Amino acid sequence: MIVIHDVTDLDLEQTLDCGQAFRWRACPDGSYKGTACGVGAVLSLDGSSLKIECAGEENEDDWRHYLDLDFPYTQVREKLSKCHAVLKEAAEYASGIRILNQEPWETLCSFIISQNNNIQRIKGIVERLCDMFGERKDGVCLFPAAEELAGRRISEISEVRAGFRTKYILDAAQKVASGEVDLSSIAEMPLHNARHTLMKISGVGPKVAECTLLYGFHRLECFPMDVWMKRAMAELFPGMVPADFGEYAGIAQQYIFHYSRMHPELFG
DNA sequence: GCCCAGGTATAAA
DNA sequence: TTTATACATGGG
Numbered sequence: 117m118i119v120i121h122d123v124t125d126l127d128l129e130q131t132l133d134c135g136q137a138f139r140w141r142a143c144p145d146g147s148y149k150g151t152a153c154g155v156g157a158v159l160s161l162d163g164s165s166l167k168i169e170c171a172g173e174e175n176e177d178d179w180r181h182y183l184d185l186d187f188p189y190t191q192v193r194e195k196l197s198k199c200h201a202v203l204k205e206a207a208e209y210a211s212g213i214r215i216l217n218q219e220p221w222e223t224l225c226s227f228i229i230s231q232n233n234n235i236q237r238i239k240g241i242v243e244r245l246c247d248m249f250g251e252r253k254d255g256v257c258l259f260p261a262a263e264e265l266a267g268r269r270i271s272e273i274s275e276v277r278a279g280f281r282t283k284y285i286l287d288a289a290q291k292v293a294s295g296e297v298d299l300s301s302i303a304e305m306p307l308h309n310a311r312h313t314l315m316k317i318s319g320v321g322p323k324v325a326e327c328t329l330l331y332g333f334h335r336l337e338c339f340p341m342d343v344w345m346k347r348a349m350a351e352l353f354p355g356m357v358p359a360d361f362g363e364y365a366g367i368a369q370q371y372i373f374h375y376s377r378m379h380p381e382l383f384g
Numbered sequence: 385g386c387c388c389a390g391g392t393a394t395a396a397a
Numbered sequence: 398t399t400t401a402t403a404c405a406t407g408g409g
Contacts, residue, residue, distance in 0.1 A: 135390055227390085234389035237407060279405025284392085321392045342390045373390080 118168040118176050125189035127212020128161055134374055135235055136331045137216055138226050138242045139259075151246070152218070153178040156256035172254030184214045184334075192364050196371070199361060202352045203368055206375035213370050215334060220299045221292060222259040223332025224314070227324045228284045244276040245285075265289035284319025291317050303333055310335070330366040339365045348376040351383050 128148045132140035140150035140159075147160035156171035157179075168179050180186055193211060197204035225245075230238050242259075249260035249268070265273065266289040273282050291297040297317060302310045307329070314325040323340055330338035339358035341349075349356065352372070361368040376382055 230389095231391040232389065232404075233391090233406085234408080237389080240407090277406065280392095280403085281405080319392065323391055327390075340390070344390065 118174050118179060120166040123164050123166045123185060125211060126214055128159055130210055130212040130374060131214050134213060137218060138239045151256050153182050154258060155254060171256055181217050184217055189214060192367055196364060196368050200353060206371040210371040210374040213374060215336065215367060217334055218332050220332040221262050224328045225285060225288060227327040228288055228319050229278055229281055231324060241276050241278045248275060262289045262292040266293035281319060287318040307335065336364050336366045339369045345373060348372055
């Protein structure tokens, strides 16, 4: 078991169940069970002590990185709070959100599945994808490698019941496995090129590309814009554009998303 | 049954 | 270039 002390700016529900990751489930006692860093794990927070119980090999550095524990969110919030009064309110409300460092391929694939879909069903599809095609390790199923899915037929992948997204999953797997879309090089590309490259995949549009870059590549200036966020921007930040939030616009976006979701009365 | 869900591809205007 | 519609599936 790993215990990390003096953890701040972390709320497990806000971080693991805010729609950036799809493999975590809340347990009745407030802990979260899921799979990341190549192992199954149960996370629980007791005050400022984070407990991580792994089903397999434990690596504290991996978890520090995954949960972004070494990034200065307190300072980010201070900076964002000066930007706009409503953003200050949102940042305080959602102050336990951290942007995870997830696997790029898993993130890309998960957000392809997310299109025109709801979080509950996205989780189910991702789980079936792992169960049916993922490597088994220490009693859990890891997210299937692109190479594993690339060799499958549509009829096989259809069994995860992803609907019309099945063909997109296969296209993504094939382009990633072949190197036509080289995820390792995307990490160093200018944002514009990175977006363009991801959108070579059928089923990847501006929203999925932006989510992949923010949640899978930790490009914190990315700002996924769906209909909800457009509305939130228009009503809460009239006249402003994502770039106005600066280099941490993606964190601002997540604060705003969570805050506005929990306060529907903000909208006329 | 109808509507919606952290969109996108495609066709038509 | 902009706007409309279909798309699979499952829960409310």
